[in-house]
Amino acid sequence: MTIAARPWLDEIQAYRPGTRSASVDGSMASNESPLGASPTLGESIARALTGVHCYPDPLADELRGELARLHGVHPDQILIGNGSDELIFLLSTTFLAQGGHAVCADPAYQIDKIGALSVNATITQVPLRQWKHDLSAMAAIQAEVAYVVNPHNPTGTTRTRADIEAFTAASPAHLVVVDEAYIDFAPDPEALTAIPLVAGGRVAVLRTFSKIHGLAGLRIGYLVADAAIIAAIRKVRAPFSVGTLAQAAARAALADTGHRDAVREHTLRLRGQLVDLLASHGLHAVESSANFILVPVLDEDAFVTDLRTHGVSVRPGSALGAPGTVRISVPSEAGLELLRSALNHAYPATHRETSDHR
Known part of the structure; x- marks a missing residue:
């Protein structure tokens, strides 16, 4: 490249988007709506x-x-x-x-x-x-x-x-x-x-x-x-x-207010189930009012890799300025079951994490 970028751009770390899994239901890294857009x-x-x-x-x-x-x-x-x-x-x-x-x-x-x-x-x-x-x-x-x-x-x-x-x-x-x-x-x-x-x-x-x-x-x-x-x-x-x-x-x-209401109801209900599922594995989420939760983990890289191996993608906290955590989007019903299976295989309920609080 013969032209140089403006020098202050050196301070910027390029945005790293979430990674998709092999299935839509297993993709929990980008806070997308699992119910999709209105059918209208x-x-x-x-x-x-x-x-x-x-x-x-x-x-x-x-x-x-x-x-x-x-x-x-x-x-x-x-x-x-x-x-x-x-x-x-x-x-x-x-x-x-x-x-x-x-x-x-x-x-x-x-x-x-x-x-x-x-x-x-x-x-x-x-x-x-x-x-x-x-x-x-x-x-x-x-x-x-x-x-x-x-x-x-x-x-x-x-x-x-x-x-x-x-x-x-x-x-x-x-x-x-x-x-x-x-x-x-x-x-x-x-x-x-x-x-x-x-x-x-x-x-x-x-x-x-x-x-x-x-x-x-x-x-x-x-x-x-x-x-x-x-x-x-x-x-x-x-x-x-x-x-x-x-x-x-x-x-x-x-x-289409009906679709919007359905997405909201699904998100609040599945968010609670997601929190409970993680808690059963000793993972305690930060209280969330969004369509995702943030979870402190002991080994961020291992957690992300283990879930990916079992068909679930989540966002590493280090990509978001929060190392030592993972961010998990509220999934579909099928996605929650995928996550349940992935945790059971890669992260048994007998294992216990401790979360720190900022």
Whole structure:
């Protein structure tokens, strides 16, 4: 290569996605919905196919309108992105580029960290306290942007809306970005969401269609924020970043509330069974409000390898900034049985682990 990358990119460790197993049911490394997308999507996408020779609606106005009604905000307070990850990069470009400072948890959601470093910003990571965001310590950091992932990835833990409101008041950060990718799996999503705090102008909320709606392969998410924040980000956003088919699928997914409710019910029920199964093998998970759990283990590499040998893939914690743990997505019914069999073969119930707490 005759051209050199910008020197600050040397600080970035490339994102490492989860590994798939030989079967869909055994793939528990990427927090994908085991129930898939709404069955109504096929018809909606088929209708949209007739228009794929044209550029998509640049701002996804119809979808923005539906989301605005859902969340009780103005459409100008919503920006649709090519997954919430694109929106994180856009936030970095708009508010952190060339010398900005961000603060987040340690471990961080990896894209928050990569996005900041990619624009030559500084990022300060504050260690979790008892597996949760240490908001008091984060509030002591001077920064333009503070990231609060709630529920947190990779732990699944949460802080209350009151906690985030108090943090916003105490923090010198100009903008608090609350990533709610997994909020639909919390016990009471409406009580937890920070969207009511957006009206104050210093809070922005990220959501995704990848998890509860099962649209990870179509890449669509959105940001809810003050209209001035949205307008600033639009200046650097690619005009057609969200395709026609993704927009049609997202509208259909919103309309199918029955499927969304079924995914939520399945996730909460299987999450409890997953926790119990692991506990029977002496593995004690961090309390989670997401569609995954984090489990401290004595030998992370051996645990991941042993399960893979028996047809189950899980995410090594070291890839997520949490060495000594594994992250396991809530599986399908068949997947839970695969995991049960894998544990029985590779990790007998007579073996006992001890978990540490951060």
